[in-house]
Amino acid sequence: MRPLRLYLRSRRVPVALATTVTTVAGLAWLNRVTDHTPALPLLAVLVGAALTGPGLAGDDIELDRTAAWRWPLWRTVHIGAAGVAVVAVVTAPAVVGASVAPLGQVLRDAVGLVGLVALTAATLGAQHAWIPPVTWSLLALTVLPRLWPPGEPTLSERVLTWMVQPAGPAPTTTAVTLGVVGAIAYAARGPRR
Amino acid sequence: MTSRIVRIEIRRSAARWAGLLSLPLLLFAFGDLGRGSGVLATGHRQTLVLFVPLALGVGAWQARRDRRSRMEELLITTPRPAWHRHTVTAAALVAGVVVGAWLVYALLTGYITAIGAFTSFTGVAVFGVSTLFLVAAVLLGLAVGRLAPWVVTPPLLTLGGFVLMILPEAVLPVESEAHPLPGTRLLIPAETGGVSRFETLTGSALAAQATWAAGLAVAALVLALASGYRRLAAAAPVAVSLAVAASLLPAQARDAVVLDPSAIAAVCTDDAPRICVTAVQRPALADLRDPARDALRILASKLPQAPTSVSEAVLDTRAGQYLTPDRATVLYADLPTTARTGRIAVPAEDLLFGLLIGAGTPPCPFAFDLPRAQRAAYDTARVVAALWLLDRPPSSVPRDPYWWWWLPDDAALTAAYDALLARPADEQRARVAALRAAEVTCVAGDRLATLLGTGE
Numbered sequence: 001m002r003p004l005r006l007y008l009r010s011r012r013v014p015v016a017l018a019t020t021v022t023t024v025a026g027l028a029w030l031n032r033v034t035d036h037t038p039a040l041p042l043l044a045v046l047v048g049a050a051l052t053g054p055g056l057a058g059d060d061i062e063l064d065r066t067a068a069w070r071w072p073l074w075r076t077v078h079i080g081a082a083g084v085a086v087v088a089v090v091t092a093p094a095v096v097g098a099s100v101a102p103l104g105q106v107l108r109d110a111v112g113l114v115g116l117v118a119l120t121a122a123t124l125g126a127q128h129a130w131i132p133p134v135t136w137s138l139l140a141l142t143v144l145p146r147l148w149p150p151g152e153p154t155l156s157e158r159v160l161t162w163m164v165q166p167a168g169p170a171p172t173t174t175a176v177t178l179g180v181v182g183a184i185a186y187a188a189r190g191p192r193r
Numbered sequence: 194m195t196s197r198i199v200r201i202e203i204r205r206s207a208a209r210w211a212g213l214l215s216l217p218l219l220l221f222a223f224g225d226l227g228r229g230s231g232v233l234a235t236g237h238r239q240t241l242v243l244f245v246p247l248a249l250g251v252g253a254w255q256a257r258r259d260r261r262s263r264m265e266e267l268l269i270t271t272p273r274p275a276w277h278r279h280t281v282t283a284a285a286l287v288a289g290v291v292v293g294a295w296l297v298y299a300l301l302t303g304y305i306t307a308i309g310a311f312t313s314f315t316g317v318a319v320f321g322v323s324t325l326f327l328v329a330a331v332l333l334g335l336a337v338g339r340l341a342p343w344v345v346t347p348p349l350l351t352l353g354g355f356v357l358m359i360l361p362e363a364v365l366p367v368e369s370e371a372h373p374l375p376g377t378r379l380l381i382p383a384e385t386g387g388v389s390r391f392e393t394l395t396g397s398a399l400a401a402q403a404t405w406a407a408g409l410a411v412a413a414l415v416l417a418l419a420s421g422y423r424r425l426a427a428a429a430p431v432a433v434s435l436a437v438a439a440s441l442l443p444a445q446a447r448d449a450v451v452l453d454p455s456a457i458a459a460v461c462t463d464d465a466p467r468i469c470v471t472a473v474q475r476p477a478l479a480d481l482r483d484p485a486r487d488a489l490r491i492l493a494s495k496l497p498q499a500p501t502s503v504s505e506a507v508l509d510t511r512a513g514q515y516l517t518p519d520r521a522t523v524l525y526a527d528l529p530t531t532a533r534t535g536r537i538a539v540p541a542e543d544l545l546f547g548l549l550i551g552a553g554t555p556p557c558p559f560a561f562d563l564p565r566a567q568r569a570a571y572d573t574a575r576v577v578a579a580l581w582l583l584d585r586p587p588s589s590v591p592r593d594p595y596w597w598w599w600l601p602d603d604a605a606l607t608a609a610y611d612a613l614l615a616r617p618a619d620e621q622r623a624r625v626a627a628l629r630a631a632e633v634t635c636v637a638g639d640r641l642a643t644l645l646g647t648g649e
Contacts, residue, residue: 015345016345019349033364037360037363039359040356043355043356047348050348050349051348053348127344130347130348131250138243138246138355139217139243141243141355142217142221142240142242143243146221146223146224147220150595
């Protein structure tokens with residue numbers, strides 16, 4: 001247990017978790033008082049995914065790599081556990097009857113966004129990991145849908161604004177692809193130095 | 194020396210990213226540019242919902258630079274006061290935001306000019322105030338990032354800012370006749386007060402918003418640069434600007450919106466009969482000219498009292514009437530235009546049909562309050578009049594769901610059309626003329642009964 005405890009502390013997981021829980025609780029409360037604002041469920045998942053980012057790298061990446069650990073395994077478990085934690089925290093308000101969003105939607109958004117965070121950590125660095133998912137989601141919530149004419153969304157719209165689409169094969173496939181590619185890239189390469 | 198430091202800072206800070214902030218306006222505005230530069234400015238204002246959170250994030254990200262590169266302790270040892278360095282950073286970020294926003298504005302204005310749509314200077318003031326809000330946001334991000342230099346601050350501030358921007362819409366009541374919006378609503382950055390493409394904000398409303406944005410920017414600057422108890426001074430600009438802004442704003446938000454004279458200026462054909470559109474819709478004039486003249490000719494040949502000119506239908510909601518208010522001699526044209534190019538979006542024959550609805554009259558104000566069934570009967574009467582004028586069967590009405598979604602269904606149209614055609618030719622003409630007369634004066638009454646002669 002001791003290595004795990006030290007690992008979690010070195011990655012500042014307790015702080016991230018506490019912040020996520022507090023913020024999601026606030027958003028769940030807002031969701032209740034504002035009578036279900038459509039953007040809030042996605043924002044709740046987004047908070048969780050964004051706060052996962054900094055923990056994907058330790059304070060000294062070079063030093064970490066010298067450790068005689070099976071890093072790919074640790075990283076796989078880390079990113080998987082992060083996804084599970086995000087889903088758990090965002091769906092937790094349902095226990096007290098303040099459900100934020102259906103489980104399916106939370107699951108899809110969490111897989112896609114945590115995957116994107118992992119992918120960014122592997123390619124641009126853990127410090128920047130929150131930027132693509134947050135920017136992409138905010139764009140999708142505001143101006144991105146205007147690229148397409150109103151009406152039934154096309155395939156490209158469903159893929160590019162997957163996080164704000166209703167459940168369907170195209171958004172789910174996009175989310176799963178992001179999740180798998182992100183997890184594999186991060187597990188194999190680790191955070192960018 | 195200072196300018197050289199600022200130049201270096203612009204290159205090495207997040208100023209580039211601040212400059213890219215307004216780029217998504219391209220996505221937002223591209224579909225609307227045929228409607229002119231006023232729409233561009235108000236579109237940017239509404240899109241502050243996106244830009245303000247991103248600006249907060251960029252500012253907070255920049256503020257963490259010293260800690261991110263583990264320089265804090267080293268920098269404390271320098272004799273130069275910290276606010277010297279921080280001022281340069283703030284200047285670089287502000288320069289990035291302002292230059293980026295205005296570059297995008299210039300680019301899109303260039304496009305508007307290239308497609309021959311409406312450009313005016315009234316949009317510049319609205320856009321200027323939006324830029325001030327962006328500057329305030331990026332400085333506020335810088336201040337928060339400096340007060341809380343944690344790794345979670347930038348993402349949390351971005352998302353929190355977005356929640357704050359969408360919250361007013363979710364929490365505050367929507368506008369209605371009984372509950373007009375208070376003028377203070379215009380203090381919300383992304384609120385435009387429902388400005389249409391023909392309208393703009395009054396000078397005092399813009400001044401109020403500019404004061405409020407400047408107050409926020411100054412307060413954020415104080416928070417970002419000062420240290421210790423001097424930070425409390427930030428409350429002063431907020432309070433002062435809020436007081437000044439509140440005194441400049443009208444009691445009701447709708448009083449802050451006025452028709453933009455340059456936008457509603459008439460652009461007319463040179464030769465008679467005169468066909469006029471507003472300056473905003475100038476690209477549509479070429480497409481409107483021939484169908485509009487066909488409509489005038491048909492009305493003159495078939496009805497005793499026909500209009501003599503065509504003018505775009507722009508409802509001045511405050512005055513409760515159309516611009517160029519003369520329902521008897523002016524044919525008001527509702528222009529179904531493509532937002533991207535400003536050209537007419539429907540085929541000429543559909544446009545002609547649209548012009549002849551109600552025998553060449555716009556719907557009366559009372560029709561908007563009718564219950565659903567009566568409104569359908571009202572629309573049926575007006576559409577059947579157009580069909581009679583065109584000698585076309587009910588099956589010929591356009592069924593495009595975007596522009597003609599409100600048309601009554603075929604069964605109702607066919608029944609009314611057959612009932613009208615069952616009358617002698619002279620009576621048909623008299624009935625349609627009676628409908629037109631009633632619609633011109635807007636007396637209350639059952640128009641379908643007037644058209645079919647069943648009411649008397």
